[in-house]
Amino acid sequence: MSFYQFAKNVVKIVLKPKYKVKEMGLENIPKTGGPVIICSNHISNYDPPIVGMTCPRDIYFMAKEELFENKLFGFILRNVHAFPIKRGGMTDRNALRQGLEVLKDGNVLGLFPEGTRSKTGEIKKGLAGAGFFALRSQATIVPCAIIGQYKSKEPLLVVYGSPVEMESLRKNKASAQEVTDVIMNEIKKIQEKHLDL
Template sequence: MTFYGFARGVVKTVLTPLYRVKVYGKENFPETGGVLLCSNHISELDPPVVGISAPRPVHFIAKEELFNMPVLKMILPHVNAIPIKRGMSDRNALRKGLGVLKDGNVLGLFPEGTRSKTGELGEGLAGAGFFALRTEAKVVPCAVIGNYKPFRTTKVVYGKPIEMEELRSRKASAEEVTKVIMAEIKELIVKNR
């Protein structure tokens, strides 16, 4: 068993009963090929909860500062996390993310770039659109709904892959594509609250 599989099992055993994690729409998640998984961001618990809910291993892009924290710096490199420098174009992180998708794996992103202070969906950054346009990966929207109160239900909802052909063929901007992704996430939140 890989460290990722072991860590996922441990986290799932703890978080699933504690936050009553319910997963919807797993059938929308492609079984093979590159997947760009884009979720809203309401808590620092989102990456592990989305990670244990996804049917396939996820390579999350995470802020570089987390890789300097005492325990996390030992764990993150072994659970497929990719560090990114915030507030600038981090070519190394972008290259690694594209590699994950081109190799047919799952890249997890929180397009807002940071946690929402209000719990409401914020503006998405162009990075999500960049990855969606630069690869043939399926783009799967995801909504985390709940407030992570112990023994209250937290939902993770996967939507159908977003139709990208028209956007890719007319060379839409990364910003426009990110807006489309954010609209799909918002729709999932509204429908499943």
């Protein structure tokens, strides 16, 4: 068993019952072959392990550089496929290059386009980075909405939506920001559809 799988099992044992996590739309994530970008809203520090736990494939996440300063935590992060990104994001060429390598190798890249957590749960404007990766790769773009409040014993829903249609965006030479805006709109639609469930 890989360290990633071990960590995923631990997260499932600890967080799934505590937050009554339920996932939907897993059929929208290509099971094998080809790169995938999962773009999710961001409401808690628990979002990366929750998305990682519910996704059937291993996910590579960017994590802020400061988190790697602690040797033990840095070791854990690297072994669950996380890699560092400096503040400012789009100016960190190493992180951008590494993200593109993840996709080039046919893996899954997990992104939180808002950049920071939304304290109200309302979806904020996404940063251009998500659009950058979408346009610079042939990845399937899967929007994801985390719905709930991370309150003990209250349901937390993780919904993966239908892949974002990229062909027309490429054809119309959409900018990275325009692509991100489309992705964020899809996440909003998922959230609105399932808020009352």
